[in-house]
Amino acid sequence: MKNLLRTCFAALLAALLLCQPVAVLAAGELPPDSKPDVRFGAVEAWMEPAAAAALRVGWDRLLIDWYKYQPEAPEEWVPSADDDARVNTALAAGREMVLLLRGTPAWATDGAARASPPRGLHLPVAANSNLWANFVHRVMKHYKGRVSRYIIWNEPDIAVGDGGAQFNGSIEQYYRMVKIAWLVAREVDPQAKIHLAGLTYWHDAVNGRTPFLERYLALVARDSSARANNFYFDAATLHIYFRPQSVFDLIALHRKFLHQYGLAQPIWLNETNAAPFDDALLPWPNPFVYVTMEQQGAFVIQAFALALAAGAERAAVYKFAEVSGSLPGFDYYGLYRTDMTARPAVESLRAVTTHFAGVLTTSYVMRASHYIVRLDRGGLVTRVLWARGAQPVRLHLLPTAGAAAAVLYDQFGRRRGQLLADRDGTYKLALPGADCSRPRTDCVVGGAPFLLVEEMRRMPAAQHSLPHALRGAGAAPLRGQPPASRQPAARAAH
Numbered sequence: 001m002k003n004l005l006r007t008c009f010a011a012l013l014a015a016l017l018l019c020q021p022v023a024v025l026a027a028g029e030l031p032p033d034s035k036p037d038v039r040f041g042a043v044e045a046w047m048e049p050a051a052a053a054a055l056r057v058g059w060d061r062l063l064i065d066w067y068k069y070q071p072e073a074p075e076e077w078v079p080s081a082d083d084d085a086r087v088n089t090a091l092a093a094g095r096e097m098v099l100l101l102r103g104t105p106a107w108a109t110d111g112a113a114r115a116s117p118p119r120g121l122h123l124p125v126a127a128n129s130n131l132w133a134n135f136v137h138r139v140m141k142h143y144k145g146r147v148s149r150y151i152i153w154n155e156p157d158i159a160v161g162d163g164g165a166q167f168n169g170s171i172e173q174y175y176r177m178v179k180i181a182w183l184v185a186r187e188v189d190p191q192a193k194i195h196l197a198g199l200t201y202w203h204d205a206v207n208g209r210t211p212f213l214e215r216y217l218a219l220v221a222r223d224s225s226a227r228a229n230n231f232y233f234d235a236a237t238l239h240i241y242f243r244p245q246s247v248f249d250l251i252a253l254h255r256k257f258l259h260q261y262g263l264a265q266p267i268w269l270n271e272t273n274a275a276p277f278d279d280a281l282l283p284w285p286n287p288f289v290y291v292t293m294e295q296q297g298a299f300v301i302q303a304f305a306l307a308l309a310a311g312a313e314r315a316a317v318y319k320f321a322e323v324s325g326s327l328p329g330f331d332y333y334g335l336y337r338t339d340m341t342a343r344p345a346v347e348s349l350r351a352v353t354t355h356f357a358g359v360l361t362t363s364y365v366m367r368a369s370h371y372i373v374r375l376d377r378g379g380l381v382t383r384v385l386w387a388r389g390a391q392p393v394r395l396h397l398l399p400t401a402g403a404a405a406a407v408l409y410d411q412f413g414r415r416r417g418q419l420l421a422d423r424d425g426t427y428k429l430a431l432p433g434a435d436c437s438r439p440r441t442d443c444v445v446g447g448a449p450f451l452l453v454e455e456m457r458r459m460p461a462a463q464h465s466l467p468h469a470l471r472g473a474g475a476a477p478l479r480g481q482p483p484a485s486r487q488p489a490a491r492a493a494h
Helices: 001-020 048-052 081-092 130-142 169-188 202-208 212-221 227-232 244-259 293-307 345-355
Strands: 038-040 060-064 097-102 149-152 193-199 234-241 267-273 312-318 362-368 370-376 381-386 393-397 403-409 415-418 427-431 450-456
Touching: 038 345, 048 081, 048 450, 060 081, 060 312, 081 097, 081 149, 081 267, 097 130, 130 149, 130 169, 149 169, 169 193, 169 227, 169 403, 193 212, 212 227, 212 234, 234 244, 244 267, 244 293, 267 293, 293 312, 293 345, 293 362, 293 381, 345 450, 370 393, 381 393, 427 450
Parallel strands: 038 060, 038 312, 060 097, 097 149, 149 193, 193 234, 234 267, 267 312
Antiparallel strands: 362 370, 370 381, 381 450, 393 427, 403 415, 403 450
């Protein structure tokens, strides 16, 4: 009898548990424990790791300054406990850390410390006097198993005299540093990837110079060993600000440079943002371009969407948080202010990491009046839509074949409600026009975007609300040329 009662009680308990309410996710919303999509990052997210984890930031960048690791002599090695902790914390949250190597110590160069190339670049990689090779070797050995991607220096296309130059060596010396790092990686950690430094493009353009990557590849092509070694790099890197259209155009342009040499390395957008001028807590009184905090949020959505449309493998906003104590009037880019209060664009980044996560394929429509970037995510489809100019745009959109539900979100990830097809079988949307009212604005940032997220039918019940790529080992990277648009791309001025 006791066994029978226990059996009946267990059956009753199971039935009651099955009847408990289950949290139902709206189309596109991710479960709280889902892992970040590694393709969507924020530079210096390590400054506020808890917030980065909550936002599901997928990757971060950490500066490794040579002069701090070997401040006085080549025999020294002073690894940073802070850097180690930042890397470990990121990894624990599922966030990949990418290291940027820079900053020659005074003892290692005949030029100005930090910005000058080191002595010994002409020597074999194994030579003790090849100071750069020795430093790279020690860094990779120290971080092996935790870090697999290394960026070599930062913005070498900013020439001395341009303002803000960080590398005062020649392009030949920069190539030698990249090649040495690549050869060291093959010895220390064959899994390591070498990234070219982030390029601004505009410093060359406004000064009448051939773009740095074009000059660089022409130089490398003259090295008889380069072709067999993938030109000694694994990814190209861009830094693009303020104008979302430039994100698409410059990724496409640099992809063209690579293709001219038969190269197919991925392109990363490592820095992108539009710093606002109207933040009362951190005002920027005389900005390059007048961008509001509302427009900064729109920019984040538009830039990430166009990066994917152009075929970028990864993108990151610069930067996640400001350093406390910065001077008043500085051009503040942080999504978090110096006191770690959030700007509205934080929620735009959350919308990206939520509604772009798991993207498998990308296509786009580019018209003079508006953009539509479509992200196919397995069981979900996200369409990102915005007006390009000051005029509002009315759209009639066909639902995706097989869509079971559609939810509309604004640029800050706020749910605007379920979207239903009208009698003619289309969704009706009105895209607000861009704010072009301020000087030096010129409709730089498009109108406030919408995210239309559709959930597909015919999915197993247990996987109903999860993006396909998040159910498995992870999403495959998007590489190569951007997919063909269904409409001809409108040519836009930078």
